[in-house]
Amino acid sequence: MPVGAVLVETRTSLAAVVRNPDLRRVQLALVTSLIGDFACATAVTVWAYTVGGASAVALLTAVRLAAAAVTAPVAAVVSDRVSRRTALLVTSGLRALLIGAAAAYLVTGADDPWPVYVLATLAGIFAAPFRSAQRAWMPALADDPRELSAANAASGTLESLAVFIGPALGGMLVLVASVPAVLALNVVTFAVSMLLIVRVRRGGRRPDAPGEPGDDPVPGPGLLRELTAGFATVGRDPDLRNVAGQVCAQTFVGGASKVFLVVLAVEVLGTDAGGVGLLEAVLGVGAVVGGLLTLARASRQRLGGDLAAGVLLWSLPLLAVAAWPSPVVLVVALVVVGAANPVVDVNLDTIVQRMTPEATMARVFGALDTCYIATQALGSLVMAPLLVLVGVRWSLVVVAVPVAAVAALSVPRMRRLDARLEAPAGLPLVQEVPWFRLLAPAVQETLARSLRREEVPSGVAVVREGDPADTFFLIASGRVEVTQEGRVLRQQGAGDYFGEIALVHDIPRTATVTALEPTVVLGLGREEFLAAVAGRPRSLVEEVAATRLAFRG
Structure with missing residues (x-):
């Protein structure tokens, strides 16, 4: 796509979102929260590597993700039974309290790392329901499918900025201040996010009001029906299953990257563990580029094809790093991977929002988050022994090749999905x-x-x-x-x-x-x-x- 066309399409999509005050407030709340989250995650990763090495990073990442995966369906049920606003406010408030407690503990100078691990894990549990509720709220705030796509693309671009700003800010504050200072910053960002959410006017009703076709995919009463409604919706739709499988493959690599980025910072860049903040910032630069490209393509509505391309670009650059492990190749590869991230996330969100009823949407996102978080945890756990057994270069090959194959084989089906998502004539x-x-x-x-x-x-x-x-x-x-x-x-x-x-x-x-x-x-x-x-x-x-x-x- 020519640069001029990209700029024009991007400006048009952004203008549609900015004109909608409620969408604008939700976007600002999201990016504020994410900047604090990424800064905090970088600080905690550096701290964990300092006290326990790569194994500690892998264990902490896996435990946080596994806990979030187990609790995501339960939290999603709650998100579908209260207003989206309430779900966002409660999860943000709880996370602020937990991160604040971790900061206070570190200020005391205690040596035992386990209280910080526990508090960080508990805070991570509430990250998935926050994003599920936010994504499920977007269709109620958008006026039409194109504005919804533009809003998701704007969210992806802002998240890309957060991926760039958050780790860079976290790494800088760790160097010039301390880890507790970064955690305190995260608490402030939660407070600002909550103030913005309170001001959103539309879409404040309970989402489970009757009247949406297909809002009860699992008939019958009981807790099991509530917990499995999201999984049932995905399981009954072959296209949703295919999309979920692709993104699970991508998130497996994402989980592995939490570990191998630290090793690449040390072995390829020649820095200490703090260099992971630089690599995360490089990913953020690419994510900004990918977010802008996704914004530009929002009006084209090629959701399935773009998602498959994004998954493919998550894997191929890692093979280049394995073949030529130099700082230049590493930086270029991470820019491409970063650009692919919003392409996957934005198109995934829009596909789910277009294909699922509002009354169960948070549970569908919760079910998908459970799958994605579980594969992230698996990726981080697998990467540590792989690094020991075959080294970083062959480890990248082992995790990247299957993902590339999954994405390439899914292209025909994803094109058929685009045809399904075309706006019906009536x-x-x-x-x-x-x-x-x-x-x-x-x-x-x-x-x-x-x-x-x-x-x-x-x-x-x-x-x-x-x-x-x-x-x-x-x-x-x-x-x-x-x-x-x-x-x-x-x-x-x-x-x-x-x-x-x-x-x-x-x-x-x-x-x-x-x-x-x-x-x-x-x-x-x-x-x-x-x-x-x-x-x-x-x-x-x-x-x-x-x-x-x-x-x-």
Whole structure:
């Protein structure tokens, strides 16, 4: 893509996000929190390497990730049962308390590292539900799928900036101040993030309100159903399973990188363990570039293909480092890997948001986070013995080759996924129905895909007065006449709709609707229609139906 086109597309996508004050506040809250997180993670990594070497780093990383993986489904259930705002505020507050306690402990000068390990692990547990709730909130704040893609791309770009700024800031503060100072900074960033979240106005309702098609993928009551709802949604959809498998492969490498970056800093750059902050900053530079590219491509909606490309670029540069382990090759390779990271993350988030109902979205993200965190933990655990057995160069080959193969083999299926995610033809009509406007974009698309097209010749009745009612109709083209007991009530054209009266009040058809010219109508079944309007401002639907009845039609 030419540089000029990238800049134009990036500016357009950013402008769409900036114009939406709620999206803007959530983005700022995210980047503020992430900068503190990455700074804190760098400081804790350096500290762990200092007290215990590479094995301590691997163990701490694996334990933190494993704990987060186990608790992510439980936390996601809570996130789907309270407002997104509440979930973000509570998790941020708890993490601030835990990191503050770790800072206070280090200030005392105690030698035992285990309290810091425990507090850091507990704080890490709440990182996954924070991100799940934030990502699940985005569809309710965006006005359409393109704005949602742009918002996710903006989040990816800001996260890329955090990946660059956070480790650099953490490494600098470790050198000029102390590890407790970095932890204290993280507490401040949590407080700022919470203030921004409080000011978000839209999307504050409980996300589990009834009325979204497919919001109960595991029928039946009980805790098990709640905990497995996200896994069930992913398991029932082959495309989601494929996406999850690819990103699991990528996160395996990500977990391994928590260990091998420290070794590369020492063996290739010739620095001490503190050099990992420099390598993390290099990743951040690449991530900024990748974030801008993702922003530029947001309007193209090539989500599956871009995700596969991002996974591939997470692995191939590591093979270059294995072949030519020099500082220049290492820096270039990490810039490419960093650029691939937002490409994967942003397209993953948008795919999930477009394909899952809002009522279970946090649980789907929680289920995926469990898988990804588990593979990260596995990667960090595998890397330590690999380094001992075969050295850093062959270790990179062992972890990179399978990931590259997975990404390359998935390209055809990911292209088919892009076709599936293309906006359905009836989506603009769905978005113009007053009560459907209140639905999340993913639900609107689900409804639009459920529409059944019917061509009606001139003079033929679409529905007849007194007949049973099982469909709500939108007029795609043409013109119809509405009559009752032989009296003409009104005429309707493209963009209008009819049939809601009988469905809302559960009565036979109250009027006959006849095509005045060749007409195309799109039908939405009773169950889909009633599910979509239930739990929403149903009074709006009933008001429209009552008004038409009052005027006899």
